Amino acid sequence: MTLEVGDPAAPVTVLSGVDLDVRGGELLTLVGPGGCGKSTIFALVAGLVRPTRGQVLIDGVPVTGPALERGVVVQQHGLFPWRSARANVEFGLEARGVHGGERDRRARELLELVGLAGAGECYPYELPLADRQLVALARSLAFDPGVLLLDEPFAGLEARDRARLGTELVRVWRKTGKTVLLITHDLGEAVRLGRRVAVMTAAPGRIREIVDVGPPGETPRARPAACGRRQVWSLLRCEVAAARERRVAAAHG
Template identity: 50%
Template structure:
């Protein structure tokens, strides 16, 4: 059974693109194709004009679960990819310290994952994904397993991190509110096999809280209607 139909989208550097749609429409499949975890059965995925042939350091991935190594402390979890690629110890230490400050875990470097809350673990996972300095950050429902308050806080954090780093972000979610809050561009996929049912750029300001903008509710309703139609 096909997970995705023909999908044709060009994503510019620095965009925060959110993919939303009904369950089973191929959102995560599309993200895995970009990550290089699986090849497309037809067509191609290109990054900077080159076909994606597998995972690479130019694409960092954050999953729904943090997937931290429980036997390593937070700093060593963040440094893991750098260590396996031969980055010198002093450089690893400086990079991990910088990223842990960026995600608000500067005082938790020596702690083990089991000593952290779910939200803090996901912050560590984001820092680990950013450690190799990827051009693209791929996020597959990273806040879905968190309570509502923690989810809201991390939404604000990922907006701040995106603004600070200028990364290109491709973010999968089931939440229309999350999509409208985060995305500079929103792609709505139809039910399986997923196709692009709506490709909508967002003009909401990113320097302030988008919830306060008069157009927030209008855009939210437009995206919600597109999701409802896509699921029909």
């Protein structure tokens, strides 16, 4: 899979030769050096951009654009400020044609699922940032997507809130069985939350290796996760160094 951007006469290759297989029902995390194309992979799978060559398949069907079967959660939660938390979740249910009392009941269930059972009548400005992200997660789940895509959803949060949201994500994943692709720049988060961690190379990005680090949610001190963490860190260190060398070479012409 290759994506080129910029002037057609002098395109820049963002991704080249990407081969990534996300297993049905797994929580896979994706890490890599800055500028390697992590968010571009997110945009490709979400259907927001199309590859110059290659294709993205979900259950054997090519991705040609955005669709309700792919839920999206990004750093900017995008909640409607004029709607309560419950009404924001109901937006996803409205899109599916759920009406009346069933919509209200389902919205309350989804808020309970993400740990916000008592926050349904709060407006976004009344909620801490971490809780707004959980409302965004519940709203995405309201579409009942088969695949959940998360692009740095915990960025900008304090460490305690990041850990809490990560725990909630794993709990939701275990309960729903959704296929989840989580893009993060946080190594510890990637190892703790993913069963497998895909490590990208420096730009133009490709998948260098996929490391199995054990069941999601286990403490990094657990032996399998600790071994996986060291392996992922070693791979990342090499790619960060390669990215730095390329920048220096480019700066000196």
